[in-house]
Amino acid sequence: MTIGMLVVTACTGPSTDAAPGADTVLRHAFVYTVDSANPRAEAVAITKGRIVYVGPDSGVTPFVGSRTEVLDAGGRMVLPGFIDTHVHPVTGGIELGECNVGPAETLEDVTRIVGACAAKGGADDWVRGGGFPLPAFRNGAPSRTLLDSLVPTRPAFLSSSDGHTGWANTKALELTGITRATKDPVNGRIEREATGGPSGTLRETAQELVRQHMPAYSDDTYVEGLERGLTMAVRFGITSLQEADADEQVLRAFARADSLDRLTVRALINLHVDLDSGPEQQVGRLSALRTRYARGLVRPVGAKIFMDGVIEGQTAALLAPYTDRAGYRGELNTTQARVDALVHALDSADFKVHVHAIGDRAIRTALNAFEQQHDLDGGAGPRHVIAHLQLCDPSDIPRFAALNVVASFQPLWAYRDSYMRDLTEPRLGPVRSTHQYPIASMVRSGARVAAGSDWSVSSMNPLDAIQVAITHRALDDSTGAPWLPNERIDLATALQLDALGGAVAGDDEANTGSLAVGKAADLVVLSDNLFALPAHRIATARVLLTMMGGRVTYRDSTVTLAPAGRGPGGS
Secondary structure, eight states: OOGGGOEEEOOOSOOBTTBOBOSEEEESOEEEOOOTTSOEESEEEEETTEEEEEEOGGGSGGGBOTTOEEEEOTTOEEEEOEEEEEEOHHHHHHHHTSEEOTTOOSHHHHHHHHHHHHTSSOTTOOEEEEEEOGGGSGGGOOOHHHHHHHSSSSOEEEEETTSSEEEEOHHHHHHTTOOTTOOOOTTEEEEEOTTSSEEEEEEEGGGHHHHTTSOOOOHHHHHHHHHHHHHHHHHTTEEEEEEEEEOHHHHHHHHHHHHTTOOOSEEEEEEEOOTTSOHHHHHHHHHHHHHHHOBTTEEEEEEEEEOOOOTTTTOSOOSSOOTTSTTOOOOOSSOHHHHHHHHHHHHHTTOEEEEEEOSHHHHHHHHHHHHHHHHHHTTOSOOOEEEEOOBOOGGGHHHHHHHTOEEEEOGGGOSOOHIIIIIIHHHHHHHHHTTBOOHHHHHHTTOOEEEOOOTTSSOOOHHHHHHHHHHOSOTTOSSSOOSSGGGOOOHHHHHHHHTHHHHHHTTOTTTSSSOOTTSBOOEEEESSOGGGSOGGGGGGOOEEEEEETTEEEEEOTTOOOOSOOOSTTOO
8 A cells, every 4th residue: 555645635525614523534544443332443533632533434524624634544544542651761762862782682783883982972971871782791791891892991881771780891980989899789789700899780779889970961961862752652653651760850851841842742750769768758759749740741640669670680589589599589679568658658649659570579569569558448549550570470460450450561572582592581490481471361360451662671663562462473583483372462452452551551541542532632543454464564564643632743754645635615
């Protein structure tokens, strides 16, 4: 199908001056609504940013008036706007403007990119950025000596693609005072050489030992980062998102974009919880931020708790020890009693709690806290979220539905890549490795399930994640055996996760997540009907048009819109 066929046309049909009709009509489309009451349609009418009609083409004619702009989809697929329930658009956008190692897949790629970065900037400038792949290094632990060879005279610090490991050269370690005598910080680890000195790999909070000495970012840098992130988001059809972990500067960037009418998504902000402070102090601080910055499209109503780290760095909290580290189960970032108190205080103050939990012990600890609060208030408080859910004990899966806790997965991670093969499976062993990313099991249990990208950790494109959720194979693998095939889901379920599931995770299902009369006109037009594509080609489809609240936020450059056509009578 020719992309250029998506055009605005002057329609024929009855109209009266007394009935100017809808603002916009989208017709001749394959509309998949993600609304069980009306799953398929051909036309959508929009007035004042909201949907006033969804149904057959023949029924939309009364909505075409003298002022109606009519968009002919040429039979293309129309979906609700995608909702990303876990993403870092600001920090990811900042990273794009620095030494972006994200495209690297091999050690050779890393050295080439970092070497090119080192050739830029002044003699005393930091080389900073991130995105390097942990599997490129033995045990996921890069050395300072390699970074010294690439950046010998300037301080350099890069973060891994998952954000849980940092890589410092000798100059950076010296400037920040990290030596063999430096103790591991709480919830962090300095990897050591045989002599006991720092190797250059810093896990979790140990990264802050370097970051606190690096030049601070300005508010303008945060705004520029957000703009880069949003440019990518709308290109991928995202109309709502949850900022996964925000400090005040991140929140301020969203508020500033909204005030300037440059925010192109609905943004639920999860504010970072400081586990070193008491529950009352945290609630007071977060409540003040919520009051100060809530506006328009910005909802700072979430609170982010990091329960643990990641399996590849041996910082995730497991119920049983790592197979390659005798007796070691990883550490929780806080105690059960402390997270119980935090959840109670935050829930009572109407904050949605958004928990990072990778290991099965971290997941169980979060569920225990939510269960205690559920017993206190009968589930009357906000709907809470646990994100990632990489290693989930099967006995805990039914608890999500029982406690009305949303399971937010990153489906793009559910295949056997180098992280899984080289770092994760050797640390879990064969039995526990089959308990990873139980998306289908969670859906079958009746839980509320949503999807997110965790960009810049991995691709922001929802179509990439949808394809992997269905195939459990790499995007470029059309014939290989699927990884954990029983946890695959079908296309309809995947679309549910990325639309209505995301709306549920944000307590916004009455407004977004499906195409139904009365809801916001958040939608995307795709180049292909996903149901007609082979599963291994879903990610080849492209977003041609993104609309949020009836406003076009993205249009593919290859799509030609004719001069503003109107209904009968002209404009």
